[in-house]
Amino acid sequence: MNIVLLGSGNVAAVLGRKFRAAGHTILQIYSRNAKAASELAYEWDTESTNYKSTIVRQADVYIIAVNDDAIADVAANLELPGAVVAHTAASVSREILQNVSKHYGVFYPLQSLRTEMKDLPEIPVFVDGNDEKAISVLTTLARSISPEQVSGAGPEDRMKLHIAAVLVSNFTNHLYNLAAGYCQQEGLDFKQLQPLIEETALRLRDMHPAQAQTGPAIRLDQSTIDKHLEILKNHPRLSEMYRLFTKSIQS
Amino acid sequence: MNIVLLGSGNVAAVLGRKFRAAGHTILQIYSRNAKAASELAYEWDTESTNYKSTIVRQADVYIIAVNDDAIADVAANLELPGAVVAHTAASVSREILQNVSKHYGVFYPLQSLRTEMKDLPEIPVFVDGNDEKAISVLTTLARSISPEQVSGAGPEDRMKLHIAAVLVSNFTNHLYNLAAGYCQQEGLDFKQLQPLIEETALRLRDMHPAQAQTGPAIRLDQSTIDKHLEILKNHPRLSEMYRLFTKSIQS
Known part of the structure; x- marks a missing residue:
């Protein structure tokens, strides 16, 4: 899949590496932290931006991997019609993304992730989505990095x-x-x-x-x-x- | 070294395997639990006994790996002059063995040991002894199973x-x-x-x-x-x- 990562912290860095190891392409990294984003972009031979208006439109999935408190800010004035968009937070409802796309959900990695990790750990993933397309795309993405540990989980189970x-x-x-x-x-x-x-x-x-x-x-x-x-x-x-x-x- | 193990529980089983993996010989296993002792003896192609009077005399080291409360019982009426004898308990003084031999001490493995372990874990060992011979023999034995993690530790540090x-x-x-x-x-x-x-x-x-x-x-x-x-x-x-x-x- 073609993926855009929104965020440049621990979760974004490790998920991005896992996605690449599974054969996906990171089209772009968006982050307000331009330095961290450009370091990841260099590592992955891709581009980074800190302007929301320059986020590319042709990705299949947009993963918002930022602190719980920052998800609303990232989602504001972000419109990605047709794509699947998900955040990675256990405690935040998927509806926070309902104005971003018709297909939105959650991609929650049950693991402690650190940018400086040498080895990529196993990551059980819990998926939630508002429609069949969101659930199906996020589940496929999750299985590609964690073949045996993908489950559905609504807000209460998360x-x-x-x-x-x-x-x-x-x-x-x-x-x-x-x-x-x-x-x-x-x-x-x-x-x-x-x-x-x-x-x-x-x-x-x-x-x-x-x-x-x-x-x-x-x-x-x-x-x-x-x-x-x-x-x-x-x-x-x-x-x-x-x-x-x-x-x-x-x- | 030639070793006699006194005890047939978790600590005895795993230490015995570690000793054998390091090239030592288990001459005999003594235990009041005849079944557990004979199982270990079978695994190690050696002999077991549940009579204290039949414990062989020619070993270099006798390791008493039993519950804290049982050490005094095992040490009672046990005389092994010339050999080095040690127990494996953190909380028990080495002096509990002073009537068993002139050379006595403690061989404390800082690890959680279980008979059913498939892999032998790393085991930091803390050694205590009443004289140079006890300290030297127990340290050599400890280094043979744990080359980089052997220290001296008196009762308070244990x-x-x-x-x-x-x-x-x-x-x-x-x-x-x-x-x-x-x-x-x-x-x-x-x-x-x-x-x-x-x-x-x-x-x-x-x-x-x-x-x-x-x-x-x-x-x-x-x-x-x-x-x-x-x-x-x-x-x-x-x-x-x-x-x-x-x-x-x-x-």
């Missing part, structure tokens, strides 16, 4: 998926960050936890997390829990987390 | 490492489990979160978790946070977690 993503990504990363701060204060090397962090995540390929639960809380090992809380006396935020998780694991 | 391991493994797994339960209740497929879970863990190879933090909490996106809490009304435990993490990420 919101629910986003909550699950916050739990397993934002909140786990916060635990990693608390552990990193604790290691630094205690003179330990956080890097030595990396194999354990990876094993804990990779294990879920073969095992339900309920079966994988280990540690002093699930063992009801109160003597170890007490020793840990004694050491955590000087880490009030960690102590609170430790107590809450111990209670939650045991209940 | 306890502190164990706390960090609980945070990044037991507590993250609990978040995975809460998310899995939530997905089941809401009719979502938890497996679709696996690529995100793995990416969140693997990213830490290149990036400090403070730099990797994303999501509505760090963006101070109160509108999304409110929508999420509205959906989580029927999940009281998750609501409490969500509020605590949001507060903790923002502070």
Whole structure:
């Protein structure tokens, strides 16, 4: 397909690479951030623009990959009749695009994307659309980058998926960050936890997390829990987390 | 080296495989669980016993890989003068072995080990010993299975490492489990979160978790946070977690 990307941040950069790897053509990148857009355009040997009026008209799909708050701005005064246009946000309704084209929808990648990624990760995609053409084109595009992990998802399911993503990504990363701060204060090397962090995540390929639960809380090992809380006396935020998780694991 | 393993659970099974992969010989497995021991003995073409009096004397190292509570029982009436003997527990002092041999210590693997693992993971090892011989033999053994991740660690550092391991493994797994339960209740497929879970863990190879933090909490996106809490009304435990993490990420 011929694709125009609107946006030049993390999501635009990684989706663009995935699209190219699947054989699609990025006709153009539009972004208010001219520098980021021209860097991606250089990488992909295509053109960039920061003027909405110069967006090319002949693409099959227009993907708006910008922050939730910026979608309305990008959609304003944008008219692409006949093309399929979609944004990438979990929490934003597809109707925000209803004045852009007759065929509009959502292309939500359930993955944490970063411009600086070396390897392109697997990206489950959730598609929504207002009509058959939007759903069909977006689903075909999604399957081309993620053959086995494409589903339909309306606004409520997207919101629910986003909550699950916050739990397993934002909140786990916060635990990693608390552990990193604790290691630094205690003179330990956080890097030595990396194999354990990876094993804990990779294990879920073969095992339900309920079966994988280990540690002093699930063992009801109160003597170890007490020793840990004694050491955590000087880490009030960690102590609170430790107590809450111990209670939650045991209940 | 010639090694006797005392124990037949997860830690014994995976350490034994690692030792064999590094070229060592498992002379014998001792365990009160005769069935598990004989299965490992069969896998490794060696012998097992569940009688302490028949433990062979000619090994270089004896590794006691049993639950914390069982170490004292295994060490009782066990005399292995001249050999090096070590247990694998973070939270137990090396002195629990002082009547077993003149050379005793701790061989603590900072990893979550499961008998059913298909691939042998990287295992950082923390070594402690009462004398030069114990430290030297245990360090050599540790380096043979983990060339780049062997450190010395006394009881206090082991306890502190164990706390960090609980945070990044037991507590993250609990978040995975809460998310899995939530997905089941809401009719979502938890497996679709696996690529995100793995990416969140693997990213830490290149990036400090403070730099990797994303999501509505760090963006101070109160509108999304409110929508999420509205959906989580029927999940009281998750609501409490969500509020605590949001507060903790923002502070």
